[in-house]
Amino acid sequence: MTFMHWSADLEIGLEEIDRQHRWLFELTNRLHDAIDSNTTVQPGIEDALEQLVDYTMNHFIIEEELFERLGYPETEAHKAQHNVFCRNVMDLLVRYDSGDIVNTEMLDLLKNWLLHHICTVDKAYVAHFRAHKVAPNPLTPEPKPVN
Secondary structure (H helix, E strand, O other): OOOOOOOHHHHOHHHHHHHHHHHHHHHHHHHHHHHOOOOOOOOOHHHHHHHHHHHHHHHHHHHHHHHHHHHOOOOHHHHHHHHHHHHHHHHHHHHHHHOOOOOHHHHHHHHHHHHHHHHHHHHHHHHHHHHOOOOOOOOOOOOOOOO
């Protein structure tokens, strides 16, 4: 069963960023599936968490580079939200690695973050990007396929 459903309402209209957001949704669903499998050995969870941390940080770097280049007026506030999210995810990953069960907490964090951040915070920069006639860098590396 799909944990999070991507829909056109979530698209911000910038192809590269939308592609990255869809991939993050897919990875979150993969993490949900790994958690939902109820196995005692859960390499799928650790793998999904590590991919999520790596790819999210890369996604943030791309957004933040564009903010700086385009003089986006809300750059610092947006970066602060990224930093808080990264700290929360890293804290959960460290706790997971030390044996804590953070499954529900992780999924709640991801779902709330992705839906809120995309629908409100990310959509707020679209007009600024379009006013500068700039779309995200098409040379961004493709994410690894979600198995």
